[in-house]
Amino acid sequence: RRCNLLACSSKYVLSQIHPMWQEPLAIPGGDRQSPIDIAVRKSVFDSELKPLVYDYDPQTCQQIWNNGYSFLVEYDDTTDKSTLKGGPLQDTFRLCQFHFHWGESNAWGSEHTVDRRLFPAELHLVHWNADRYSLFEEAVMEDNGLAVIGVFLKVGKRHEGLQKLVDALPAIRHKDSVVEFTRFDPACLLPANTDDYWTYHGSLTTPPLTESVSWMVMKQHIEVSHDQLAVFRSLLFTSAEEDVQRSMVNNFRVQQSLCSRTVRSSFS
Ligand SMILES: CCCCCCc1ccc(S(N)(=O)=O)cc1
């Protein structure tokens, strides 16, 4: 489908005259936005793609908090203790956090889709390029700054590893609440097969929507129980002080044009 040139052209606007510099700002209406639909038959097998190499230290797990959009499990990323490399990546990336996106019903909730198939939820493991940058905040703004692993969730049997996280959610019901959360191994949330994935260049799916992400979407999903997902939906977008409380559901972005991008697969 020819994408609408207007939607795809990376529109540049001259920034207002800044006292220090004047540079064109690539605005988020760019040509490599996320999420997208992964049309399997249009993806291209790339035999150069290597298996992902992840090495996570559960001791680097620090806290879990509600940021008013999702809940984040944050890791100490001041050393190379929890890293991702391999796959399409040239550098070593450090895990900084993981979070989820989900719907109000099991019929939808994921950000990416596979041949338009929706999943009830999607996990994102967020890493930044520690070979080239010294802080996550820096890497967020750069072309090859971030690497995010996407894993689809399906409703089925209870996920034992997820339960520790589910049990912590009532303590962070409201926006800006945070509790200590330690010794959680994020590898337990990855599917058995991490060799089969689709990869493409995209963006953050929430502000600042910067086009700095190498996406790796796993072909194999994980299973969680209906009750575990229901606890996700018991979270609130709103802080304790607000009069009207709103359930944290449907926290996914609308899908974006693929434009001139190609999705590559690590499997044929
Ligand atoms: C300078 C602060 C920037 C915080 C941006 C945090 C963020 C990380 C990952 C994703 S996602 N859903 O694309 O994985 C969205 C946003």
Ligand SMILES: [Zn+2]
């Ligand atoms: Zn996300």
